[in-house]
Amino acid sequence: MSSDLIKNIEALLFLENRPVNEAYLAKLTGAKKEELADAIRKIKQRLAETGSAMVIESNKNGDHHLTVSAELYDSLSGYYKSQKKMRLSTQTLETLAIIAYRQPITKVEIERIRGVQVGHILKSLLEQEIIRMSGRKDAPGKPILYRTTDKFLTFFGLLSLKDLPPITEFERQ
Numbered sequence: 021m022s023s024d025l026i027k028n029i030e031a032l033l034f035l036e037n038r039p040v041n042e043a044y045l046a047k048l049t050g051a052k053k054e055e056l057a058d059a060i061r062k063i064k065q066r067l068a069e070t071g072s073a074m075v076i077e078s079n080k081n082g083d084h085h086l087t088v089s090a091e092l093y094d095s096l097s098g099y100y101k102s103q104k105k106m107r108l109s110t111q112t113l114e115t116l117a118i119i120a121y122r123q124p125i126t127k128v129e130i131e132r133i134r135g136v137q138v139g140h141i142l143k144s145l146l147e148q149e150i151i152r153m154s155g156r157k158d159a160p161g162k163p164i165l166y167r168t169t170d171k172f173l174t175f176f177g178l179l180s181l182k183d184l185p186p187i188t189e190f191e192r193q
Contacts, residue, residue, distance in 0.1 A: 025051055026059045033063075033076065033086035038170075039177045042082040060084055079177055115141045116150065120172070121187055124154050124165035142166065150175060 028049050033040055042056050051059070064076050073092055077085045088096070108116065115138050118130050130138050145151040150172045156162040168181070178184065 025049060025055060026062055029056065029059045030063050030086070033084060037086075038174050039077075039079070039083040039085040039179060041179050042084070044179070045084075077177075081183060083177060083179060083183075085177065111136075112141050112144065116145065116168075116172070119145075119151055119166055120168050120181065120184060123167035123181075124157075125167075126157055126159075126163040126165060128163060130166075 029045060029051075032045060032048060042053065045051070045056055046053065049056070060076060060078070066072075067074055067076065073089055074086055075089045077087055114134060115130060118133050119125055122129070122133075127138060127142060130142075142151070146153070148171075149169055151166050152169050154165045154167045157165050172178075173180065
């Protein structure tokens with residue numbers, strides 16, 4: 021494996037600034053799956069050995085993200101408020117899941133599914149830019165439609181909505 025491949029993968033992970041799928045990396049670099057895995061392992065090892073502030077986080081879906089080490093978030097959060105870890109309540113996560121799987125969706129439709137009012141939750145998700153208003157439904161009253169944002173994808177380590185687990189996976193549980 022060439023050092024150019026390692027440099028290219030590291031540069032791509034840095035420039036993308038989001039989780040990047042192995043298939044995408046392979047397409048851009050022309051590397052085989054084994055070469056990619058080996059290169060990513062070497063980058064992780066070098067970052068750890070040098071005590072770098074940067075780490076590569078990987079998930080089981082083959083997504084990799086070059087990011088700041090979790091230990092540094094607390095000390096840096098005062099400088100970079102957008103990098104603070106968000107904590108979402110169970111109610112907020114339930115609402116967000118409904119939006120993610122049914123988007124675009126109106127507030128009334130979400131409330132019908134959840135059985136409770138969600139105005140305060142939608143306001144919070146809008147403020148955190150995890151969801152956005154995406155127009156109005158062609159229905160009486162022209163209710164606002166909501167959908168997820170790129171920040172939602174980044175927060176959950178997804179490349180696209182296609183990476184969401186199939187809804188049937190939850191129905192079996």
